[in-house]
Amino acid sequence: MNYIEYIFKVAPLQPGTEILIAELGYAGFESFVETEDGVTAYIQKDEWNGTILDDINILDSKEFKIEFTFSEIEQINWNAEWEKNFDSIEVDGKCTVRAPFHPTKNFEYEIVIEPKMSFGTGHHETTFMMLQFILENNFENKTVLDMGCGTAVLAILAAMRGASKLDAIDIDEWCFENSTENIERNNCKNISVFLGDAALLSGKKYDVIIANINRNILLNDMETYRKCLDEGGELYLSGFYKEDLTIITESCNNLGFTFVKNKEKNKWVAAKFKI
Numbered sequence: 451m452n453y454i455e456y457i458f459k460v461a462p463l464q465p466g467t468e469i470l471i472a473e474l475g476y477a478g479f480e481s482f483v484e485t486e487d488g489v490t491a492y493i494q495k496d497e498w499n500g501t502i503l504d505d506i507n508i509l510d511s512k513e514f515k516i517e518f519t520f521s522e523i524e525q526i527n528w529n530a531e532w533e534k535n536f537d538s539i540e541v542d543g544k545c546t547v548r549a550p551f552h553p554t555k556n557f558e559y560e561i562v563i564e565p566k567m568s569f570g571t572g573h574h575e576t577t578f579m580m581l582q583f584i585l586e587n588n589f590e591n592k593t594v595l596d597m598g599c600g601t602a603v604l605a606i607l608a609a610m611r612g613a614s615k616l617d618a619i620d621i622d623e624w625c626f627e628n629s630t631e632n633i634e635r636n637n638c639k640n641i642s643v644f645l646g647d648a649a650l651l652s653g654k655k656y657d658v659i660i661a662n663i664n665r666n667i668l669l670n671d672m673e674t675y676r677k678c679l680d681e682g683g684e685l686y687l688s689g690f691y692k693e694d695l696t697i698i699t700e701s702c703n704n705l706g707f708t709f710v711k712n713k714e715k716n717k718w719v720a721a722k723f724k725i
């Protein structure tokens with residue numbers, strides 16, 4: 451499979467690189483290697499088009515100077531790239547997310563993720579805050595949907611926290627395959643993975659829905675999430691910026707959800723709602 455490789459030089463390096471990676475991730479770039487002066491980002495050639503950078507706001511920002519070149523490259527050894535660039539993370543002293551090549555750590559919850567090209571290593575603010583929510587709340591004997599599962603890291607932690615049965619759904623074939631591998635690797639036998647979108651949810655019911663996707667998809671699929679939850683159901687959302695919390699909350703309120711609390715990290719938000 452061929453990829454398009456973008457080499458970005460970013461000044462000032464931080465927070466420019468961090469913001470750029472977040473925006474590229476949401477535009478569809480699938481893997482990032484941080485370099486001394488910026489970041490190299492990859493997207494599969496068949497998912498690339500010439501307008502891919504049109505919505506990357508930081509490129510128009512006067513605060514940062516960003517230069518880039520791009521070219522087509524052939525197959526990449528992702529594991530070698532990740533081994534060079536991926537550190538394990540720790541969440542609130544209770545949970546670690548690491549790759550198979552990291553040494554084992556003595557945490558209450560140890561998640562092993564082969565990240566490859568799927569989103570969901572815990573490094574992104576939205577994943578991190580959702581992991582925090584899962585650690586802080588009761589998942590014992592709950593049925594859970596992880597919508598937009600990426601690597602399935604959220605479903606895996608929810609399973610470790612006692613959820614009884616889980617569905618993990620992603621629209622991206624690579625994420626579907628990667629989630630399947632990660633679930634097996636973490637020995638979570640009660641998680642089923644599906645390739646698709648909210649259309650798969652017709653007639654389904656859960657106690658908890660976790661969805662870290664993006665503002666527009668969350669708004670679009672909110673009514674479907676509502677239909678999948680009964681009284682007492684919980685909804686955890688992320689993948690949107692601080693300024694979008696109002697519109698997300700309004701959409702939830704219109705469907706009968708009550709806002710419970712939110713978290714903020716850099717410019718990202720995660721929020722909990724209840725029905």
Ligand SMILES: C[S@@+](CC[C@H](N)C(=O)[O-])C[C@H]1O[C@@H](n2cnc3c(N)ncnc32)[C@H](O)[C@@H]1O
Nearest residue numbers: 569570577598599600620621622625647662663
């Ligand atoms: C921001 S990532 C989150 C991954 C992981 N849940 C995490 O928290 O790190 C969003 C994921 O949603 C998937 N996605 C995008 N649109 C979707 C849709 N309409 N339905 C289901 N999944 C979708 C993407 O493929 C991507 O893996």
